[in-house]
Amino acid sequence: xxxxxxxxxxxxEILRDPLSYIFCLGFPLVMLVIMSVIDRxxxxxxxxxxxxxxxxxxxxxxxxxxxxxxxISVQVSKDRTTALLLRLYASPMKPVExxxxxxxxxxxxxxxxxxxxFGASFVISVCIGNNLALGEMVLSVVALLPSVLLxxxxxxxxxxxxxxxxxxxxxxxLISAAxxxxxxxxxxxxIGGTIAKIAKVLPFYHGVTLARMPFxxxxxGITEHLIWTVVCALLVYGLATAVFCHKMKKDMx
Amino acid sequence: MTNSxxxxxxxxxxxDKIAVDDLSLEIPRGSLYALLGVNxxxxxxxxxxxxxxxxxxxxxxxxxxxxxxxxxxxxxxLVNISPQETSVAPNLTVRENLEFIAGIYxxxxxxxxxxxxxxxxxxxxxxxxxxxxKTLSGGWQRKLNIAMALITEPEVLFLDEPTLxxxxxxxxxxxxxxxxLKGKITIILTTHYMEEAEMLADEIAIMAKGQLLAxxxxxxxxxxxxxxxxxxxxxxxxxxxAYEE
Numbered sequence: 232x233x234x235x236x237x238x239x240x241x242x243x244e245i246l247r248d249p250l251s252y253i254f255c256l257g258f259p260l261v262m263l264v265i266m267s268v269i270d271r272x273x274x275x276x277x278x279x280x281x282x283x284x285x286x287x288x289x290x291x292x293x294x295x296x297x298x299x300x301x302x303i304s305v306q307v308s309k310d311r312t313t314a315l316l317l318r319l320y321a322s323p324m325k326p327v328e329x330x331x332x333x334x335x336x337x338x339x340x341x342x343x344x345x346x347x348x349f350g351a352s353f354v355i356s357v358c359i360g361n362n363l364a365l366g367e368m369v370l371s372v373v374a375l376l377p378s379v380l381l382x383x384x385x386x387x388x389x390x391x392x393x394x395x396x397x398x399x400x401x402x403x404x405l406i407s408a409a410x411x412x413x414x415x416x417x418x419x420x421x422i423g424g425t426i427a428k429i430a431k432v433l434p435f436y437h438g439v440t441l442a443r444m445p446f447x448x449x450x451x452g453i454t455e456h457l458i459w460t461v462v463c464a465l466l467v468y469g470l471a472t473a474v475f476c477h478k479m480k481k482d483m484x
Numbered sequence: 485m486t487n488s489x490x491x492x493x494x495x496x497x498x499x500d501k502i503a504v505d506d507l508s509l510e511i512p513r514g515s516l517y518a519l520l521g522v523n524x525x526x527x528x529x530x531x532x533x534x535x536x537x538x539x540x541x542x543x544x545x546x547x548x549x550x551x552x553x554x555x556x557x558x559x560x561x562l563v564n565i566s567p568q569e570t571s572v573a574p575n576l577t578v579r580e581n582l583e584f585i586a587g588i589y590x591x592x593x594x595x596x597x598x599x600x601x602x603x604x605x606x607x608x609x610x611x612x613x614x615x616x617x618k619t620l621s622g623g624w625q626r627k628l629n630i631a632m633a634l635i636t637e638p639e640v641l642f643l644d645e646p647t648l649x650x651x652x653x654x655x656x657x658x659x660x661x662x663x664x665l666k667g668k669i670t671i672i673l674t675t676h677y678m679e680e681a682e683m684l685a686d687e688i689a690i691m692a693k694g695q696l697l698a699x700x701x702x703x704x705x706x707x708x709x710x711x712x713x714x715x716x717x718x719x720x721x722x723x724x725x726a727y728e729e
Contacts, residue, residue: 314571
């Protein structure tokens with residue numbers, strides 16, 4: 232119950248910041264349109280498939296989740312530096328209720344973001360005559376769920392570790408990393424070498440590949456991608472919870 | 485039970501620095517008790533220990549019969565704090581802030597609306613009720629800060645420098661609000677302002693360098709030091725200790 236009350240507060244705090252709309256919803260959609268236009272300009276015989284709508288839609292949906300990380304990290308760090316958390320530490324709230332209170336609204340926001348992204352992608356796919364199927368989009372959303380947990384975890388982790396000014400910078404590094412070596416903006420498998428090796432150690436490439444699988448109609452390598460994505464998400468979320476609780480205890484020493 | 489708070493030999497050390505040293509106090513139920521001291525006297529640390537925001541290094545304290553360390557969950561249900569810094573959710577309206585804190589303390593939905601309306605009326609906040617907290621003036625934010633602590637109907641309310649940094653009119657208004665609470669709940673007030681302590685407190689504890697130097701009613705403190713003003717009594721008590729060192 233307390234976590235729900237806290238979640239509603241977090242939801243309102245984030246939604247009442249206009250930047251949330253610009254970055255969480257607007258920016259990924261703008262990127263979707265721009266990249267679709269670029270894709271139309273690339274000759275078919277160039278063999279560049281990364282911006283095709285069936286790759287782009289799940290890629291942009293993944294990219295949008297990185298902004299969820301940014302917003303929750305700023306919110307957590309902001310809460311830590313204001314006296315509001317001090318007041319709440321004196322209340323009967325338990326550490327797990329803070330974590331749930333931060334997580335729940337982000338799950339909802341992520342879902343809204345993914346639905347809007349796939350909705351816009353569907354319209355684009357119809358316009359270019361390459362319709363995305365509803366079932367594939369739903370499966371892709373399901374495949375993205377572990378990544379939602381990963382980015383919420385990363386957001387809480389960064390928000391617990393650094394202040395409000397440093398959090399956006401730190402998140403920007405990961406947003407860029409997720410975009411590039413996650414394979415959203417470039418074909419990691421096509422590049423190969425060290426870049427591909429690094430990409431495959433991090434969870435982003437696996438998360439993006441997992442989200443693209445329903446559109447490819449192939450489940451080749453699904454176990455590896457699923458394990459990497461789920462294990463990383465659970466580890467990061469667990470670490471974020473531990474760090475937040477540790478910081479809370481430290482604040483109260 | 486006659487005492488809301490019983491403190492015995494409470495101590496808080498941060499490494500080598502002792503913030504509160506061997507503090508013992510008994511605070512009667514329903515009284516308004518002021519902790520008076522200069523910066524670094526240990527007032528805020530005392531409040532932080534009593535509200536479970538920091539653990540004592542040694543000693544013990546009970547609030548309404550519950551030990552602050554071993555029964556902290558029980559204590560947290562009985563107390564509330566209005567911290568020194570304004571602690572409101574900036575993007576929430578005044579009403580939403582009140583509903584938020586009431587919800588955190590588990591006030592049932594059926595009582596919540598009535599309680600919020602009552603507090604809004606009590607603090608005459610009707611004109612700003614739908615305004616976001618971040619857009620309020622300092623005085624209104626302070627009022628909201630206290631209202632958020634009161635909405636949970638605590639047995640013991642801690643007011644940490646409640647009128648710090650607000651203008652004289654807003655301060656007078658807050659004094660009236662605090663005075664209206666006297667006798668209903670136990671209030672622990674920390675302040676720098678002698679006038680505030682003299683005007684509001686039933687009893688005053690004077691602290692310096694983490695130690696309790698004197699306790700008594702404003703009148704008793706003036707009599708003890710043969711002064712006519714509380715400020716003179718305070719200076720005499722605090723400087724007396726300083727000279728001894």
